[in-house]
Amino acid sequence: MAVNYDPALINKVFEVTEPVEVKAEKIKRYCAALGETNPIYTDEVAAKEGPYGGIVAPPSFAVTFRNGRHFFENVPRFGRRGFDAGKDVEFVSPIRPGDQVTLSSHVKEIYEKTGRTGTMVFVVIRSTLKNQKDEVLAHIDHRFMNRT
Amino acid sequence: MNKFEEINIGDTLGPLELFVSKDQCRAYARIIGMGEGAGRFTDDEAAKKEGLPGMIIPGNMSLGLLSKLVTDWIGSSNAWLSRMNTTYRVPVQPDRTITIHGFITNKNPADRTAEIDVWMENEEAERLVTGTATVEFRK
Numbered sequence: 152m153a154v155n156y157d158p159a160l161i162n163k164v165f166e167v168t169e170p171v172e173v174k175a176e177k178i179k180r181y182c183a184a185l186g187e188t189n190p191i192y193t194d195e196v197a198a199k200e201g202p203y204g205g206i207v208a209p210p211s212f213a214v215t216f217r218n219g220r221h222f223f224e225n226v227p228r229f230g231r232r233g234f235d236a237g238k239d240v241e242f243v244s245p246i247r248p249g250d251q252v253t254l255s256s257h258v259k260e261i262y263e264k265t266g267r268t269g270t271m272v273f274v275v276i277r278s279t280l281k282n283q284k285d286e287v288l289a290h291i292d293h294r295f296m297n298r299t
Numbered sequence: 300m301n302k303f304e305e306i307n308i309g310d311t312l313g314p315l316e317l318f319v320s321k322d323q324c325r326a327y328a329r330i331i332g333m334g335e336g337a338g339r340f341t342d343d344e345a346a347k348k349e350g351l352p353g354m355i356i357p358g359n360m361s362l363g364l365l366s367k368l369v370t371d372w373i374g375s376s377n378a379w380l381s382r383m384n385t386t387y388r389v390p391v392q393p394d395r396t397i398t399i400h401g402f403i404t405n406k407n408p409a410d411r412t413a414e415i416d417v418w419m420e421n422e423e424a425e426r427l428v429t430g431t432a433t434v435e436f437r438k
Contacts, residue, residue, distance in 0.1 A: 181330055183326070184326040184327040184330055184360075185327070185360070185364060187370075189370060189374070189375065201375050202376065202377035210383070211359075211367075211383070214359045215330065215359070217331070237384070237385045237387050237430075238362055240362070240382065240383050241381065241382050242382065
């Protein structure tokens with residue numbers, strides 16, 4: 152059985168967040184929590200000599216930006232409560248201290264899958280991160296799984 | 300530094316053995332604003348109320364740790380982790396030893412990329428989080 156949903160939902164941006172400034176201090180705390188010691192993320196002098204000419208955030212810092220206030224109410228639900236099944240992140244450009252980051256989110260796709268444990272509906276929400284120069288920093292595909 | 304010409308399918312990354320403490324887990328949760336309202340990442344009792352065995356590590360933190368395996372391998376070269384696709388299979392609990400592994404599954408000379416399977420195991424060799432990473436070896 153095909154899953155029913157309004158096709159107008161797909162690709163329609165439902166939320167754009169206010170810009171959030173990337174603080175060097177937050178990158179430092181993020182690195183400490185992950186046990187990250189690579190000097191291109193942590194040491195200004197060494198980072199200057201590195202491939203990005205200064206400190207950048209570890210790529211996975213892209214997932215630390217909060218979704219907008221209305222994010223979860225815009226995630227279509229099917230059956231029982233959905234949960235976070237995984238993320239597919241495309242890292243496009245390095246995130247740097249001083250960047251003003253916005254996230255815009257839309258439903259990318261909705262599909263059904265039947266496995267050993269029954270039928271599941273997957274909802275994929277894509278959030279695109281941009282900086283103040285309108286450069287894309289990353290695309291994050293959030294995969295939510297609902298059991299029907 | 301790893302050069303594209305010198306890597307091969309079947310090469311391994313890691314293993315990276317880690318002990319993620321509850322405090323480290325809480326620190327991560329606070330940084331990404333999960334400190335409040337998501338007790339499962341900060342408090343055993345709150346997690347148990349949700350039917351979990353105790354506190355769990357945020358999925359994003361697992362993604363960060365899997366990414367770290369790859370960026371450690373890249374070091375300070377200009378190779379770029381361009382993609383990380385993760386699947387959260389089993390909740391990951393703090394205060395235990397976890398091991399992160401990587402394995403090169405494909406190498407594409409046309410666009411100078413390598414595909415790497417990455418995964419996180421517990422002490423029983425159960426795969427908790429799995430993923431695929433893509434690294435671009437920029438010239």
